[in-house]
Structures are given as structure tokens and as C-alpha cells.
Amino acid sequence: RFSKSTGMGLYLCEKLCSKLGMKIGIESEVNKGTRVTLIFPLSGMVTFESCL
Numbered sequence: 060r061f062s063k064s065t066g067m068g069l070y071l072c073e074k075l076c077s078k079l080g081m082k083i084g085i086e087s088e089v090n091k092g093t094r095v096t097l098i099f100p101l102s103g104m105v106t107f108e109s110c111l
Contacts, residue, residue, distance in 0.1 A: 079107065 069085065076083040076097065084096040 073083055080100045082098040084098075085093060086096075087093040
């Protein structure tokens with residue numbers, strides 16, 4: 060499938076993950092798909108409200 064986008068979605072995800080103390084990884088292969096990995100910290104978590 061072909062879709063037009065601005066690319067802002069991944070940028071915003073990365074910024075939100077960074078503020079929440081998370082890590083995001085993205086792997087993509089043409090004609091196979093995209094794998095998105097989120098790594099959540101188990102200690103010292105930041106609340107969503109504190110990022111606003």
C-alpha cells in the first residue's frame with residue numbers, strides 16, 4: 060500500500076516516549092512491513108500528566 064503522510068506521527072511518538080522515559084525502535088523492510096518496539100522502564104517511571 061502507498062499512503063501519503065507528513066512523517067509527524069513517528070516524530071511525536073519518539074518525543075512522547077522520550078518524555079516518559081521509554082525507548083522506541085523501528086525496523087522496516089520493503090514489502091514485508093514495519094516492526095515497532097517500545098521499551099518501558101520498570102523503575103522511576105514518569106507520569107503522563109507530568110509531561111504536559
